[in-house]
Amino acid sequence: MRNWYMMALVGKDRPGIVAEVTEALFAAGGVLGEASMMRLGSNFTIMMMVEIEGDEKQLCEALQPVTERLELHLHLDSIDPGLHQHQIPDLRVLVYGADRPGIVAQVTGALAESGFDITDLDSQVGGDSEKPIYVLMIEGVASAGVEVTHQALEPLSESVDFRVEEIETLIG
Amino acid sequence: MEILTYPDAHLKQQCAPVETFDNELRQFVTELEAFMRTQPGGIGIAAPQVGRAERVCIIDLTGMTRGKKKRPVPNQGRLILLNPEITEWDGYELGREGCMSVPDYTGNVIRATRINFTADDAFGKQHEYTSEGFEARAIQHEVDHLDGLLFLDRLVSRRTDLFQRK
Known part of the structure; x- marks a missing residue:
């Protein structure tokens, strides 16, 4: 039986992570759905939909040689198959300021209260370590x-x- | 008529210029426009999207509105464009596009904000036009179809350059 999983992989960034992980999944008969991968700090992170013949244990086994060698932490969740369900965003919000605890909670809290449904969020810490933004x-x-969002x-x-x-x- | 969807090879081919401006062509244009108006969005269509590899496209932003306040989009009404050639491009802007031939996907594309172009009408007479903003974007999108280009060919990263609008 084929099952869909949301696969999260995190590890220290190095060249070749994506190629090795996806090759292992391909070799195991896996099918990839949508994915978001990026470097956060010095880590590389993968969030990816994977469909595979078998259960969570078999998926872990297929990935084990790669996750061990590249020291990646793996987390799997069983999910509903959910391709072709895109929402088209109609509003974009840019927020920046001197870094302080609580910015994301306050901004997204205000947005949620106004009825704003987040489809994509990307944040970075810039500036220097003395004055991070x-x-x-x-x-x-x-x-x-x-206007209501504003x-x-x-x-x-x-x-x-x-x-x-x-x-x-x-x-x- | 039906909309061809990627990866149909007809969408990736260079279209031939219209050379014969006859009743058959005008009938096709009439049917293409009627078909366009049955499609969701329905503000533009190009002949290759229905399998005719000829340089014909139609744009009509009449009635289109922007945002929750439903502001009208500046436009010059229905444009039947045969053999359109963009002759000048000015400015650039990032915007989100989708396509009837690429269902369930939208992405960011950079387009000129103002264009000058020429096109023949259904009787073969050439006209000159200037267009700006959303209408200019629509024309660039449709003219791309005539050159076998989809907005997928012009996608830019959704993580960068998001705020380069004027």
């Missing part, structure tokens, strides 16, 4: 529109700068 890019579906973030404007922008999608 936090940059947050969020895309999502805003049920209430740009108003929801306004109370945070003393500590962060932000910009809210509509995303127009042309279907040609």
Whole structure:
């Protein structure tokens, strides 16, 4: 029986991680769905949908030689097959400011309260270690529109700068 | 008519110029436009999307609105464009695009914000046009189809360059 899993892999970044992991999955008869992979700090992270003939144990076994050799931590969750269910984001929010605890919680809390459904979030810490800055890019579906989203973030404007922008999608 | 979807090879071929402006062509244009208006979105279509490898496309942003406030999108109405040639490009802007021929996928594409172009009408008379903004984006998207290009060929990373709008 074929099953879908959400596979999370984390380890110290080095060249070849993606190639070796995906080759092991391919050799095991795995099919990849959507994936998001990126370097966070000095780590490489993989979030990927994988369909495989077999159960979690068999998937772990297929990956074990690679995860051991590359010292990757593996986490698997059984998921519903869910391809072809994209939401088209209609709003983009950029937030940046001097790094401090709580920025993400406050921003996303305000967004959630305004009915904003996040489809994509990407954040980075820039600046230098003395004066780090936090940059947050969020895309999502805003049920209430740009102005309501702007108003929801306004109370945070003393500590962060932000910009809210509509995303127009042309279907040609 | 039906919309061809990628990876149908017809979508990746260079289309031939329209050389005969006859009733058959005009009938095709009429049917193509009617078909376009039955499609979700329905603001533009190119002949290769229905399997005719000829340089014909139609754009009409009339009635289209932007955002929750439903602001109208500046446009010059229905444009039947035969043998369109973009002659000048100015500025650039990142925007999100999808395509009837690429279902369930949208992505970021950089397009010129203002274009000058020429095109023949259904009787073979050439006209000159200028277009800006969303309409210019739509025209660039449709003219790409005539050269066998999909917006997939012009995708840029969703993680970078997101805020380069003017």
